[in-house]
Amino acid sequence: MSETAKIILVLFQLLTLASALLVTFSPNILYASISLLFAFLGVAIMFLYAGADFLAGVQVVVYIGGVTILVLFAIMLTSWMYQVKLRDSRGKLIVPLLLALFGLLPFLYQGAQHLASRVLRTVPPDFQTFAYSPKTNAVGEALLGNYLLPFEGITVLLLGALVGAVWLARPK
């Protein structure tokens, strides 16, 4: 990868992180939802750079197109946030923050780095060809080949969720 590509990737990673920060800490839920959108976009780009182009597309379609809009709808249907600004438990954030910084983060980070360094010791032979080859037909073959059973299972799940959501949200 060329240098500029790497820079673009880093930029998008920073975008993802910043939007993720906004999602968790912004007092207004609407802003949080929109920042979530951008976070998904950053993630899609990262997928792209990781050679998962089909997934990046799916990500964009499903997450950005679907889930975020769904969330916006939910916000509008529920708490007229204009009148009622849910008072976040601002004061109480100090404890989780500390916990995260000193408790969770160092260990997750150290674990990941340790894992990564061990993984990178052996680079798979067809690294290059895989990284930059289109994956759609591979995914298609895999879905209907090795992963036929989960594919079918997931369809049943979607059906269940669909029916459930409709029944749950029906008007009285």
Add this chain to the structure above:
Amino acid sequence: MSFLDWATGLHGYLFVGTILATLGIIAVVYRRNSIGVLLGIELLLNAASINFIAFSKFRTAAIDGQIFALFIIIIAAAEAAVALAIILRLYRLRETIDAGEANLMRN
């Protein structure tokens, strides 16, 4: 090795994944608004996908990782739908979607 190599390599992907996961958990835990909780969950799921994709590229160079990420995305969508339906129901019942109020399950 430079910062760029680091960031765009496996380490960068894992670093972003970790941060996203941590922020996701904090959101889930401390968001008063149940929709905020939902957002947190979405973040978490994406962090997982990042990891799958990263390892799919840097470790196995095989499609499996991506298949998993695909399934995560599908499930996340279904889950979001159902969750929002529950939130609407909650709102209709309790006139509020404050996660703290929904404590019927207490002792």
Add this chain to the structure above:
Amino acid sequence: MLSWMIFSPLIGMAAILAMPRNRPDMVRWAAVITTAVPLALGVMVFSQFDRSTAAMQFVEQVSWIAPFNIEYYVGIDGLSVPMVLLTVLLSFICIFASWNIENGVKGYFSMFLLLESAMLGVFCALDFFLFFVFWEVMLLPMYFLIGIWGGANKVYAATKFFLYTLAGSVLMLLVMLGMYFTTEPHTFNLLHLANLHPFSTLTMNLFGWQLPMDKVFFVALFIGFAIKVPIWPFHTWLPWAHVEAPTAVSVILAGVLLKMGTYGILRISYPILPSATLWAADAMAILGVISILYGAFCAMAQKDLKKLVAYSSVSHMGYVVLGMASLTTAGVNGAVLQMFNHGTSTAMLFLLVGVIYDRAHHRWIVKPDGSRGFGGIASVVPVYTGVMAIAVFASLGLPGLSGFISEALVFLGAFSVPRFQMYVIIGSLGIVLGAAYLLWMFMRVFLGPLNEEWSGLTDMNWRERFTLIPLTILVVVLGVYPMPVLKLMGTTVAKLLTSLT
């Protein structure tokens, strides 16, 4: 034959239990027939018994619990034949003696028959386990007979009797198991144990002390049997049991049950633990003499007729123990004869006390408050007085009646052992005291001016006379010519003593 004799009462019992409740007379006659069967068998046994050998006769041996090689091993020899005859006779008589039991007639007679079969079992058992089983089975009916049909505080007496004897039999159980496990081919068979008797060499650890095994076994068995005899320190249950038991039960208790203890010692302790017997002979003699004197002294102080006779039984059984302890031919033969004679004479005494109790409903020679209980009733009930005189003089040891011969033999046997001579002289005081308390009782109750309160007494009816006639005949005949009974036991006692000396 023997098994028929032991278990025929049980068949009778079953028949009685099946009878309707409202027909007491039917139950009574059934009981009579049931006890008549062993009596007949007993007579057959007596006639067919071979007096010349000391071996077991009428033997029946069937393996009962194979893994622990416990056998149903039954047989009789010179030692058990007199006892069996006594049991069979007394049981038959006691059925008639308990003719006026009113409440729970079925229960009473079934318990009685169970008691009879248990007693016969004990006397015929040759397997230690079987012996112990019958010993325990015998306790049960006695407890109910005294506990339900007894006198004032009958429950106290019944419980005391039961627990006291049970404590004794616990010791016996321990010894039984001890013997079972120390013998090489684990066996309960008394005859094998007698041949092996390895216990004299072994020692056992008892609470840390290293004690010779046979002596420990002997002492334990002795305590178990002494409670039954009863010998001096363990006798306190006897007056209670007798005072509270109904007439027929106290006849059986005195006539047969007291002999179980001495029979047990002769059947088990003597042949199996000869060295321990020699060691303990002195102690037994001393205890015997103490029992004689203690029983006599206490008897003199009693105000209740039955208690007096009970204490006299303690005294008479003291003679048996003294005779046994002397380990001489005359002594042991005398002891076994005394067991038989005491059985008949005391049975008569208790039957007679029962007769007067049925009529006057009290037994006071002198009422507790000092006023006269009975007085001068001889003029009112002459026949009763006559038979009572015979009974009194028989147990007194008047020559010509059965009591004297056995006492004479016991003293002869004991006196021929140099170191027992002093005991015999002290024991002979027992004869004088025996005469004293019995005649003093006879005088206060029968002679002297008539106490008007009891002028209404009626003399004995034919049923009561029927119960007493056989015993009187036995007492007189055995007094004049004791050989029929002595011939039975002679050879067995000789063999027993050869194994001891």
Add this chain to the structure above:
Amino acid sequence: MVQNCIWIFSLPLIAFVLQASLGKKLPRQGDFISVIALLGSFLLALPIFLQVVSTGNISEAASFTWLSLPLPIPDSFLTSHPGISAPTFNLDIGILLNNPTAIMLGMVTFCCFLIHLFSTGYMKGEDRYNMFFAYISLFSAAMLGLVVSDNLFTFFMCWEVMGVCSYALIGFYYKKPSAINASIKAFMTTRVGDTCFFLGLMGLYIVFGTSNFSEIYQGLQGGFAEGKTILGISALSFIGFMIMMGTIGKSAQFPLQIWLPDAMEGPTPVSALIHAATMVSGGVFLLIRMFPILEAGHVLPIVAYVGAITAFLAAMVAVVQTDIKKVLAYSTISQLGYMVMGIGVGAFAAAFMHLITHALFKACLFLCSGSVIHAVHTQDMREMGALRTKMPLTFLSMLIATLAISGVPFFSGFVSKDRILGGALGYGMEHQVHMLIPILGFAAALLTAFYMFRLIYMTFCGSAKDEHKHTHAHEMPWNMVLPTLLLSGLSLSIWFAGPTGIHGLDPFEVHWFDNAVAAAQTQAGIALHHGDEHIAHTAHSLALVLSLILATAGILLATLTYLKHAISADAWKARLAPLHKVLVHKYYFDELYINVIIQRGLLVWNNLLARFDDRVVDRILVDGWKDISMAIKAFIGKFDDLVVDRIFVDGTGYVTAAGGWILRRFQTGRVQQYVILSLIGFSVAFMCLLAGPK
């Protein structure tokens, strides 16, 4: 002859059985059965007696094994000696007919028959009339059994049966409390003596292995019992002493004489039969049978002393008695004392003769007193008097018997008593230290004469004290008078030693008794130490003179005080008041035995022991276990309730509840808090994983 003995012995026994069973129903209540039975026995005994009188020697025996017990012999012994059958311990009983037996048979059957005849009259009209005859015929059977038995075992058996008969007969009027007390006192005292006799018998068995007389005699000669000891002392003296105790009990000698006077409660024929002629003399007969043992056991001196003391003491008390039968009772004790003394000093033949003569005249005395009592219905001499005219025949026989007993020549008493006193004097002269024995003997002789004549004068002579009784007195019918006359006839000395009865001076000397007894001694192998002839001869002649003087003195004194009233009895009584009081109370023996030993000693001890037995042994030792177990049960119950239940079980419940309460606080219902908690848990686990060992 042995068959006769069996019949002599069993005839009265059969009479007893018949009488006891069907007595009531027979005419005259069956008294004729026993009288005829006794007559039969007498007639059977007569030839035996006559043979002894004529030939002076009879000796037959027959025995059978009554009891045999196999002795423990190891089987090895039997197999090695096939010939011998297993040895057994045999107890043989049978009949021994030798001179003493024959003489005794003669006397006993004769007396019993006469007394039976007498009692048919005396007891007429009494209730239980038939039982009376049953008892006396059983008694006669027992006495005869005792006389003929060849061993000490049956001797003892008959001895005790006699004791029971005397108990039954003394207590015949069982309605009178005094009678039954007397009967039980008699039985108990004799029982004490019998037990000692029994122990002596046991001793015999140990030493000789048998109780047969002839075997014992041979054993003694064969030095069978040399080294043997019982309880340390020599076996023979132990046996001798015990047998003497038996005699003391039965013949009412010194320590145990309290029962005989009270035995007078029984009807008079009983007193005559039992307490004069037969039973009490049975004791002396035992000494005669067992003389060799006594001699070998060196017990004779003790016997002599007992005899002498009894004779003297009893005579003293007889002097102050007012009841006619009591006087005779004490005189019997005194005469028995004489016999025992006679045996003690070795005058074996004299004692035996005195036994026979005394039986005859004492029986006569009792029967006469019986007639007197029957006539005046009282036993108190002070209410009698001048019966001489009313009852001449009874008076005559009583006078003859009194003369005999007080030792007047021409009468049998003199013959035997003089010989005893002679023997005693000889013994005294030989062993100076024992001089006391003859002195007591002679003193007793004086007293005997005195109280016997006192009795005669108070009853028959003088003035009638009680008119009413006097007028009613009348002579008895033939069946009561005849026996007394016959007995008094036999009290003459001619039957025993010639008319004058003085040895050596008498022309028509009769020696059947002496040679019969001499023959008996050779049979028994008794070598009587004759000491040196000279002393014996002088002693006899001196004794002859002395006894004559004393007898006349006694009679003189009695006539002076009671007939002529020259000496006032009351004055002497006042002067010797303390002695009189002691004598009246019979030396306080009764009080000593009855009140002290029985009442305060035995009965108190019995009540104490019975209470001890009830309280201590029963309550504490046995029921104590109940209390202990109750205490343990209560403790365990409490412990179980408090500790186990409260602390452990409820405790855990409490802890869990508390835990539950704490944990509940965490279930706030807010999902987010659950996530936090799981996060904390996750991080802690993660930290452990990383910090853990590599």
